[in-house]
Amino acid sequence: MNSLAGRRILITGISRGIGLETARLFLAEGAELVGVGQNAARLAEVQHELDPTGERVTVVAQDLARVDAQKRILAAVEKRWNALDVLLNNAGIQIDAGAHGLVDGKEATLVRSMEVNLMAPYRLSLALLPLLARGKEPRIVNVSSGAGTFAAMREAQIASYRLSKWALNGLTLLLSGELAGKVAVNAFDPGWVKTDLGGPNAPGSPLESARGALSIVTLPFSETGKFWKDGREIPF
Ligand SMILES: NC(=O)c1ccc[n+]([C@@H]2O[C@H](COP(=O)([O-])OP(=O)(O)OC[C@H]3O[C@@H](n4cnc5c(N)ncnc54)[C@H](OP(=O)(O)O)[C@@H]3O)[C@@H](O)[C@H]2O)c1
Secondary structure, three states: OOOOOOOEEEEEOOOOHHHHHHHHHHHHOOOEEEEEEOOHHHHHHHHHHHOOOOOOEEEEEOOOOOOOHHHHHHHHHHHHOOOOOEEEEOOOOOOOOOOOOOOOOOHHHHHHHHHHHHHHHHHHHHHHHHHHOOOOOOEEEEEOOHHHOOHHHHOOOOHHHHHHHHHHHHHHHHHHHHOOOOOEEEEEOOOOEOOOOOOOOOOEOHHHHHHHHHHHHOOOOOOOOOEEEOOEEEOO
16 A cells, blocks of 8 residues: 655646546555546536645646647656656547548647647656656656557557557657666556546546556566556567
8 A cells, every 4th residue: 555655756748637546546555646637617626635735736727739839847756855766658539530530630639639638748758857867767758558558559449549649659668768777668558447538438447547557667677668458568
């Protein structure tokens, strides 16, 4: 029950779904959190629910697709800890309409998907590197998807989502190489679970994803550059 005692963790997409359930589990395991979402009113409710004393959770309302979003998030983490142990890039969107692929879909869908699912984790990771350098066994975990594997690129539908998650997997590999020995960088498939994004027919629950996330942030620090699901390594 104390596997994350004192760990300083930033979770994006904390306002609902997998991020919210992960925040609950991480707090139960002793972590301290900064959480990011877009909707300030919703974040205030979440903060009150997670941490009525206001001592263990700080929230930052920010649209991660904005090119300067990382500046306010960096400032909040600097003020809180001036260091960071874990960046969990969890916030994500799946906005492909119906059965559209790249050919019949809209360019704006791909651009927005890339902004939120790829560019935001990229910008946030780079902005937070100086704070991660002051962290204990620092690590970045990118919440990816089974829809973003190499094999899944041969499947139709949700093409913008697939491409953005495939690119996120690439970002994971590139950063893990560049940051070897300094920051562990891994990707995580949370499975298909019931959330606003996953929909009501998903077979799993966000708690299962949260347990998966816990297994990644408690991996030995030497584990880096890998893709994980349910505590096991899977192919990119
Ligand atoms: N659910 C699944 O079956 C499934 C499967 C595979 C992978 N995933 C991945 O798991 C992660 C979490 O998914 P979920 O199912 O929990 O989704 P969700 O229920 O739709 O929640 C998405 C979260 O991301 C935040 N977010 C979205 N766009 C944002 C932006 N521009 N700026 C800041 N925050 C933003 C949302 O905040 P607001 O409420 O403020 O918008 C919300 O907290 C995503 O990366 C998703 O791709 C999910």
